[in-house]
Amino acid sequence: MLLQTLSLFVLMPHPHQCLSVHFQNKGLLYVALGRDLVLRTQFQITPTEKIVMVIWDRQTEKGQGQVRLADHQDAPGNPLDQKGALFRVENIRSSNFGVYTITVTDQKGNEQSANIVVREIVAAPVASLSLQCEVANDRAQWDSPVFSWLVDGVELSNQTANISADGKRLDVSGMKGHNYTCVVNSSLGTSVTHYVTDSPTPSQSNQSCKTLCGVLFGIVILLLITCGSLYW
Numbered sequence: 371m372l373l374q375t376l377s378l379f380v381l382m383p384h385p386h387q388c389l390s391v392h393f394q395n396k397g398l399l400y401v402a403l404g405r406d407l408v409l410r411t412q413f414q415i416t417p418t419e420k421i422v423m424v425i426w427d428r429q430t431e432k433g434q435g436q437v438r439l440a441d442h443q444d445a446p447g448n449p450l451d452q453k454g455a456l457f458r459v460e461n462i463r464s465s466n467f468g469v470y471t472i473t474v475t476d477q478k479g480n481e482q483s484a485n486i487v488v489r490e491i492v493a494a495p496v497a498s499l500s501l502q503c504e505v506a507n508d509r510a511q512w513d514s515p516v517f518s519w520l521v522d523g524v525e526l527s528n529q530t531a532n533i534s535a536d537g538k539r540l541d542v543s544g545m546k547g548h549n550y551t552c553v554v555n556s557s558l559g560t561s562v563t564h565y566v567t568d569s570p571t572p573s574q575s576n577q578s579c580k581t582l583c584g585v586l587f588g589i590v591i592l593l594l595i596t597c598g599s600l601y602w
């Protein structure tokens with residue numbers, strides 16, 4: 371009965387009520403197992419309003435197993451400013467995923483809530499390495515430059531390589547070429563630029579070869595001396 375009255379009260383429009391709460395991230399968040407989760411919200415109140423209660427709940431995405439996570443009540447000398455606005459979960463586990471709901475209540479009993487879905491991300495986002503071709507130009511031109519890419523003299527297309535839609539960026543992750551060329555062509559003329567990677571230098575084997583050669587040379591000298599003294 372009390373709940374019905376309360377929900378009716380909440381559903382009814384309150385023209386003078388300005389209390390509101392919202393999450394800084396909208397709607398949906400992904401977190402990897404074992405990482406931390408920080409949920410930040412913001413309250414909006416008018417100067418005459420005062421937040422007296424902040425509650426955090428979690429339930430599954432199917433709306434089951436609601437758990438009360440935090441219940442901040444206003445206490446003298448302990449004002450509920452934005453303190454209850456932040457909720458933190460360290461070392462997140464499977465059971466921590468679901469729908470997080472924050473409910474704030476003001477001194478008149480007005481209630482506002484907001485929720486966010488927190489899902490597990492199974493694989494970390496894939497990193498990639500790109501070359502970006504830029505053309506510096508402050509002169510007016512009627513057309514837009516066209517970018518093309520060559521690797522070791524072979525022209526690339528968006529079928530054979532990951533080239534951004536504007537043509538400026540080439541994803542070089544896993545590419546084995548040494549000479550990357552960008553050609554920029556427009557009504558202002560053509561410009562060509564290269565990025566050439568060093569051919570792999572066996573610097574370490576260079577060093578160890580020197581050491582090895584030194585040791586071998588020493589052994590040969592030693593043998594010669596030993597043999598010489600034996601012969602004599």
Ligand SMILES: *[C@@H]1O[C@H](CO)[C@@H](O)[C@H](O)[C@H]1NC(C)=O
Binds near residue numbers: 520523524549564566
């Ligand atoms: C790189 O390739 C371009 C186009 O094929 C060529 O003009 C240029 O000389 C090459 N540069 C090097 C250092 O190999």
Ligand SMILES: *[C@@H]1O[C@H](CO)[C@@H](O)[C@H](O)[C@H]1NC(C)=O
Binds near residue numbers: 541
């Ligand atoms: C382009 O990138 C996507 C992921 O970023 C990758 O799965 C795909 O293999 C790449 N394609 C080429 C041709 O490199």
Ligand SMILES: *[C@@H]1O[C@H](CO)[C@@H](O)[C@H](O)[C@H]1NC(C)=O
Binds near residue numbers: 534535
């Ligand atoms: C690939 O290039 C062709 C022709 O340059 C273009 O029509 C097409 O939209 C491009 N596709 C992608 C995915 O960028």
Ligand SMILES: *[C@@H]1O[C@H](CO)[C@@H](O)[C@H](O)[C@H]1NC(C)=O
Binds near residue numbers: 553555556560
């Ligand atoms: C540049 O564009 C012009 C006009 O589209 C074309 O005739 C010319 O062959 C292009 N040059 C290069 C190097 O792509």
Ligand SMILES: *[C@@H]1O[C@H](CO)[C@@H](O)[C@H](O)[C@H]1NC(C)=O
Binds near residue numbers: 572573
């Ligand atoms: C490897 O050895 C050669 C010949 O001694 C030398 O010219 C070159 O600089 C060395 N490279 C490195 C990385 O030490």
